Amino acid sequence: MNEPSSAETSSLRQGRRELWLILLAWLGCAIWVISYCSTNGYDLAPEEVSTLLGFPDWVFWGVVTPWMIANAFTFWFCLRFLKNDEDEEETP
Amino acid sequence: MNETTANSALVTFAIYLLGVFFLAWLSSRVRQKKEFVGEYFLGGRSLGLWAFALTFAATSSSGGSFMGFPSLIYTHGWVLALWIASYMLVPIVGMGLLGKRVNRLARQSGAVTVPDLIKARFKSETVGMIATLLVLFFMFFYLLAQFKAGSKIMTTLLQDVAIYQTAVNTVAGAIDGVPWVGSAEPDYVLCLLVFAFSVIVYTAFGGFRAVVWTDVMQGIVMGVGVIILLFLTLGQVGGLTKATEQLKEMTPPESGTGVITLGQAQDKDTALPKGAWLRLADEGIARLAEQVNLAKGETHVEAKLLKITTPAEVERIMPTDFGFPVTAAFTAEQAKGYGQGRKGVYVSAPGPHPEKEGGFLNVWLAISFFFFWAFGSAGQPSNMVRLMAFKGTNVLRNAILAVSVYYTVIYLLLVVIFCCARILLPGMEVDSDRIMPELAAKVTGDAGVPWLAGLLLAAPFAAVMSSVDSFLLMVSSAVVRDIYQNRINPTASEKRLKILSYLVTAMVGILAMLAVLNPPQYLQDLIVFATSGLAGCFLMPMLLGLYWPQMTAKGAIAGMLGGLGCHLSLYIAGYAVNGKFEPYKIPVLEFDPFIWALLVSGLLGWLVSLVQAHSSQKAEV
Incomplete structure (x- = not known):
């Protein structure tokens, strides 16, 4: 079996780091969204629903807020964490 | 829909089709004098930021995003925000999970299709062949369903146009008494013919590059349409707060x-x-x-x-x-x-449902969908093939960012728009699939700009076309590249491959069209069957293969066939128990079969590879 090149080893190592972070981000969002919405969003009478910027409050805190945080995380991940491979040609 | 709106829909549709054909022609010009197969099926691996971002986004948004999804929001209310919530992570999971590794392997191996890529990773013809057969099996179902969806959207949007009704009457006379076709609705047959002809011609003629360029145009049409619809709708309900307050008081x-x-x-x-x-x-x-x-x-x-x-x-x-x-x-x-007679059901979960006692979305289903949207997207071969085509990590990085913003605009805003639609258009449950065209007609008419409805109505056309063209090319590439060029005639000339590619793309399209001329039942269920089946079979073997060097060819075969077996078993059990084409849901854990297929596929792939590695070590000793 051929030994992988150092560029391949480094690409794989960095790829795994990125993979784990993506999976953790998914898990974090899943726990937030499902636990918040299942606790605060089910079987509500009209008087139990207040609005925030027009959204029912459980939608605002349980979906819209994590959505914005997920977008912020995506920006950070792409701009700071996602690395070019060592042997990759530079593309504009 | 009034006559002005109906006519503007027809004019927009005609302009839109002309634009699509122009892009196909332009793409075939660019392709000339370049290596054919890589260009035709992968656009020469040269996708830049906007092409890559918008082709990924548009392919993922099928007709369901602009017809089925609005209908669900209208019928069940704010709970659809929870149903669609994992789209917050679809860009990073769908593109980031496999993107860099898939692209790297594809460049190193020269792979053009997903089975090509799998074959290159595991250095096994058998793995490649199994992948080809799975793509063909599931993609053809998908293609049938999308052809039907495209035609249904056209019939819905054009039904009030006078000239269209004349054409329908002509078709009715022509198909009367014809076996198989004669029992179909004439308006459906007419729209299917127009829709299929357009998609087959531009896809066969233009190849991957035409598909991507039209996806870009379609992506822009969808984004602009949603933003205009948002402003018009919010203006007419008096703001989102007022709309939600009114929704609180509504009963189904x-x-x-x-x-x-x-x-x-x-x-x-x-x-x-x-x-x-x-x-x-x-x-x-x-x-x-x-x-x-x-x-x-x-x-x-x-x-x-x-x-x-x-x-x-x-x-x-x-x-x-x-x-x-x-x-x-x-x-x-x-x-x-x-939810019958209960106030507040449109602003809370699980959302009203006329038949299900537990409502529209119980917690288990919410978990299932949070998993399904993100990882189901990552496991689609039609998305993987796009990951093989971008230029480099810089493009991937910016494309993930662009798609994140795009999906936020499309999906969150659609929930807002169609919750407001309940206020403006009551009683649409009688035909809720028409909520998108009806709302477009209503808000543009009331705002004094009925001609604008045409642009808004182009969004569903765009969504379904951008999916159909990609699936058509996937099936065609599986036949031409994976079966003919790789197995039957590896020394085939460029000219022969070119003619074969045009012919196969056209033939696959025509076959799909003939199959849905008289559409069988359960086509919507077939979409779910094909999507979850593809992801269940492909995601874990690809993920393990790309990130775990010890993964073996036998492990990949076990993973793919294990996923397939689990998926099919749950559907067969579902049919046996419920008498309907639907998966068996394990009591309490009502997960989508995709989740079980993924678990089985991953476990088998991992175990078989471990056992094989262990046996090899023993043999060496």
Whole structure:
């Protein structure tokens, strides 16, 4: 079996780091969204629903807020964490 | 829909088709003098930021995003925000999970298709062949369903255009008595022919580059359409807060039957159209859920009705003026679902449902969908092939960012728009799939810009076309590249491959069109079957293969076949237990079969690879 090149080893190592972070981000969002919405969003009478910027409050805190945080995380991940491979040609 | 709106839909559709054909022609010009197969099926691996981002986004958004999804929001309310919530992570999971590794392996190996890539990773013809057969099996189902969806959208959007009705009558005369086709609806046949012809021609002629360029155009049309619709809708409901406050007070309408009575006998046959409003004997108001025909002199008839139950709406809605008095007596069906007579169901989970006692979205289903949207997207071969085509990590990085913003705009705003649609258009449950065109017509008409409806109505066309073209090319590439070039004739000339690619793309499209001329039942279920089946078979073997060097060819085969076996078993069990084409849901854990298939596929792939590695080590010792 051929030994992988150092560029391949480094690409794989960095790829795994990125993979784990993506999976953790998914898990974090899943726990937030499902636990918040299942606790605060089910079987509500009209008087139990207040609005925030027009959204029912459980939608605002349980979906819209994590959505914005997920977008912020995506920006950070792409701009700071996602690395070019060592042997990759530079593309504009 | 009034005549101006209907005609603007037709004009927009014509301009849109011309644009698509122009892009296909332009793409074939660019392709000339370049290596054919890599160009035709992968666009020369040269996708830049916007092409990559928008082709990924547009392919993922099928007709369902602009017809089925709005219909669900309208019917079940704010709970759809939870149903779609994992789209917050679809860009980073769908593109980031596999993107860099897939692209790197594809460049190193020269792979053009997903089975090509799998074959290159595991250095095994058998793995490649199994992957090809799985792509062909599931993708063809998907293609059938999307052809039907495209035609249905066209019939819905063009049904009020006069010239279209003339063409429908001509088709009705032509197919009358023809075996197989004759029993289909003539409007459906006409739209299927136009839709299939357009997609087959531009995909076969233009190849991957045309598909990507049209996806870019389609992605822009969808984004602009949604933003315009948002501003018009919010303006007319008086803001989102006001709309949500009104939704709190709403109760779901009741379905039932009624005896309709004409105040005076008519001296000719009379038709009361579907959707007409009738004053009930108890001073309530109901909507006709079907067209009613009364013969000359007849004054009583029974029909399906939808009774509005929200007091503010009952007061606001005026009965349709037929030129003679009409009243109805309503008898409600026995309530068996969730939410009947309850206020607040449109602003809370699980959302009202006319049949399911547990409501629209219980917690287990919410978990299932949070998993399904993100990882189901990552496991689609049609998305993987796009990951093989971008230029480099810089493009991937910016494309993930662009798609994140794009999906936020599209999906969150669609929830807002169609929750507001309940206020503007009550009683649309009689035909909720028409909510998108009806809302576009209503808000543009009321804003004094009816011509703008055409642009808004192009969004669903764009969504379904951008999916169909990608699937068509995937099936065609599996036949030409994976079967013919890789197995039957590896030394085939460029010219032969070119002719074969055009022919196969056209033939696959024509076959799919013929298969859905008289559409079988359960096509919508086939979409779910194919999507979850593909992801269940491909995601874990790809993920393990790309990130775990010890993964073996046998492990990949076990993973793919294990995923397939689990997926099919749950559907067969579902059919045996429920007598319907639907998966068996394990009690309490009502997960989508995709989740179980993924677990089985991953576990088998991992175990078989470990056992094989262990055996090899023993043999070496």
